[in-house]
Each structure stands twice: as structure tokens, then as C-alpha cells.
Amino acid sequence: MSPMFKQAVGMTEIYAKGIAELFLIRCNPYHWDGSGEVPDDVKFDVYKRKIDETYDGCTLEIQLCKPDGCLCYAASVHLYEGGFWTGHGIGCFDKTAICNDPGSVDALTGAIMRVCMTYENLTNFRKVFVKCLTISQKRMNEIKQYTDDGKEQDEIEFESVIFADGMHMDVRCIPRHNGPSWCEVAIYREDEDIVTSEPSNSFYNHWVCQTANATYHLYMGIADE
Numbered sequence: 001m002s003p004m005f006k007q008a009v010g011m012t013e014i015y016a017k018g019i020a021e022l023f024l025i026r027c028n029p030y031h032w033d034g035s036g037e038v039p040d041d042v043k044f045d046v047y048k049r050k051i052d053e054t055y056d057g058c059t060l061e062i063q064l065c066k067p068d069g070c071l072c073y074a075a076s077v078h079l080y081e082g083g084f085w086t087g088h089g090i091g092c093f094d095k096t097a098i099c100n101d102p103g104s105v106d107a108l109t110g111a112i113m114r115v116c117m118t119y120e121n122l123t124n125f126r127k128v129f130v131k132c133l134t135i136s137q138k139r140m141n142e143i144k145q146y147t148d149d150g151k152e153q154d155e156i157e158f159e160s161v162i163f164a165d166g167m168h169m170d171v172r173c174i175p176r177h178n179g180p181s182w183c184e185v186a187i188y189r190e191d192e193d194i195v196t197s198e199p200s201n202s203f204y205n206h207w208v209c210q211t212a213n214a215t216y217h218l219y220m221g222i223a224d225e
Helices: 013-027 105-122 137-147
Strands: 047-050 059-065 074-085 090-099 127-135 157-162 168-174 182-189 192-196 206-210 214-222
Touching: 013 047, 013 059, 013 105, 059 105, 074 105, 090 105, 127 157, 137 157, 137 168, 168 206, 168 214, 182 206, 192 206
Parallel strands: 127 214
Antiparallel strands: 047 059, 059 074, 074 090, 157 168, 168 182, 182 192, 206 214
16 A cells, blocks of 8 residues: 555644643733733743644744734734745745734634635645544455455445544445446535545545545555454
8 A cells, every 4th residue: 555645734723722822821821902001921022833743844923012003912923934836936935914812812813823824825735634444354355245246235335434624534335236336435524425536446445535625535454353
């Protein structure tokens, strides 16, 4: 079987919320909203977080600031990286989102997600989801009766997994009226198929499905008896 692909899911709200909470603990522990006098416990240091595991070569910086023309303080959320191809030439991603409620975990999370979505859109970042599915040898032999031996199959046989973004994938063994059964996978949400794979004669496979902005890999394994 081919080497397993590395999962790349981009920034998630759970991860962004964790970053926001750590920034507040360090720089704004009592969740000051940016209005009035600056409390003694507020720090204007740059909170820097390398997020290589999310976006290769990227760093996220959050800092309390006073935007030009504003009476209150805010938080700047700055994401930057190395070179990439934008369609207009080679440059560096360097964007900032402003959070007008620097004491709110939800508002900071939203600003982090906003600048990260800008990054994904401008760099054509493609999400890659990877999952493994292990079935028993008995189950595999049962499927092979239909795909390899031509045993008549009454209804669709399937196994299911759920990916990190909530998408479901079924591996399906589908009856054929005259001949051996064939197999496919389908990506779906709320019981509606979004895309199906190319058909295969084998249930045991490295299955791949692609949607508009993500690729889903399912690797299958056989459990030891």
C-alpha cells in the first residue's frame, strides 16, 4: 500500500479558541474590554505562536494595540509566512485582523479564524483528511464472496467512518445483477451523497474522494485474528 498522506485540516475553532485563551492568560488575565483606563495587569507584549503544524512556515502574533482614530484599545491578530504563489507573483502572506473586544475569547477566536480563512483563500490551501478503517478477516472474506467469487448479493454491504470535519464516508459493496459485485466510497453529510469515488473491484483499498476544497483519504487494514 502507498505511504500514508499527512493530514492537513487547517485552523479549527477549537485550536483557535485555545490560542485565544492562552493570549488572555498571559496578556489580559481579567478580560479587559479595551475601554477606559488600562489595568495594571494588562501587558502589551507580543504573544507569538508558531503554527507550523497547521500552516507550513506560518507564525501567529496577537498584541493589544490602539488602532489609528480609535478611542478604545483592540487586539491585532497577525499571520505571516514565507513565499507562496498567489497568481500575481511570488510574495509573502502578511495579513492582520482586528478584534475590537480584546477581552472576549469568542471575539478573539473569530479574528483568528478570519485571518486564517484569508490565508487559506489566498494561498489555495487544500485540506487533507486521513482516516484508517480496520475490519476483521471474517468480514473481509464475507465481502470477497461477492466481489471475487460471484456469490449473489441481496443488498448493499458497507462500512463507515467519520472524518475530523464531520464528513461521513461509506465503503460500499454494491450488488450486480449479472456478475460479481463492485465497490465504491461515498462522502456524504446528513445522508446526502456529495461525491463518490471511481468504482473498484476490491473493497480493501486506499480510497480517495475529493470535494471542492478538500481531499479525503481512507486507508483500510485487516485486524489480526
